[in-house]
Amino acid sequence: MAVALSFFIGHWYLSLFSQTFFLHRYSAHKMFHMSKFWEKFFHLFTYITQGSSYLTPRAYAILHRMHHAYSDTEKDPHSPHHTKNIFTMMWKTKEIYNGLLSYKFKIEKRFEKDLPEWLSLDRIGESWVSRVLWGLAYVLFYVIGYLYFDVHWGFFFLLPIHFLMGPIHGAIVNWSGHKYGYQNFDNKDESKNSLLFDFLMMGELFQNNHHKHPMSINFAKRWFEIDPTFPMIKLLTWLRIIKPKAKSLE
Template sequence: MAILIFFLAHWYLSLFVQTFYLHRYSAHKMFTMNAFWEKAFYLLTYMAQGSSFLSPRAYAILHRMHHAFSDTEKDPHSPHFSNNAFTMMWKTKEIYNDVHKNRVEPERRFDGDYPVWPALERIGDSYYSRVGWGVAYVLFYIAFATQWWMFLLLPFHFLMGPVHGAIVNWSGHKYGYQNFDNNDRSKNSLFFDFLTGGELFQNNHHKLPNRVNFGVKWWEVDPTYPVIWTLDKLSIIKLKPVKEKVKNRTKAAA
């Protein structure tokens, strides 16, 4: 039971910071927050992702590239130019490292307006931090695992952030239905996205990239949106007004 609770807690906490902080805040700036809360959520992102910590800067740049080049050869993670999810993840890792290590200069339109905390970023990206978090996960399993097969979950902990990204980008551009014709192959994979916190409404998001609620139809449930709505009401964040019309040529469910 302890292992199951730990796995689910890590899965959903890491998922939350990825969709809330890295995606909707760092990449899209769908809402604003003051300097204190920006640092607080930055720290939470590091702690939640642990060994798979992703730089908000590099994440934002790659995600903006993904929108600009969706499902073309320039897309950092389109499943339609990779043989499987693993080769797609490796391609994304290479591009991410080039951006993160400043080996390439991103286009000006993709750069800037994202949170930066150099000291924490150096810690999060360090060998000592990544290995340290990994050792902590292993020690927890040694202490609480009751069956051998539970240790097979450890690779998910080690690569939690990239695993979430792989699920979203592979499934969200291959499987499901389309509400909008976006001139790409983005799909909505689930009606209630309990698995990735709303991220699998890729077709909706590519049509309305600044809409904070990824669900568009009344029956599409984005479970992260109520959390964001609550944080806005508590004045922890401030949602930006969005002037986007949902009306568009739609496509039937597939």
């Protein structure tokens, strides 16, 4: 039981760290510098931790830059205020994402600047072979646990979350972060801070703060707010793995 729960929680937070640290704060916003070696390391780390739901950094970054530029307007690729429900929002995002992967979706040049790319890895990560093999690995883990380690059959219901981990994280942030919570700043959009202690999404649900200060590494802005990713970034800075840009520390 404990092993299965640890596996799910580990997958949730490792995948989420890849999304908030590498895809969001680095790929989309370039809040800090890192060497090409570490860029490749975290690119690969993102593929491994997201597995079957791998999101290509280039496409993710462009989507997110569009989201900031068009926040909560009809041109926003994932605003909950221009779709009927969370599923239609996710589908709209998926269609634009696929268009970016195929280079068929027309975008403004400003969204394409300085994007991390690893074409061979991205082709593997986006292939159905890779997605199916990762999915089978998750299934096999629970099957072995059920047969030999007394893992309850109920854990099999977690498999759809494993399969779609990356998009699920994105859906929670984009839906909740623009519908529910409080606002510290008037950003002329519907961005909200959904949680006071955002351990569930590692700081990503401080959307109102983030839209006000899009280059700030620390998404928490008031004394009672905690961004769990920020101390991890400070550690990586201390280890000289990354170097924050001056304006990201404001």
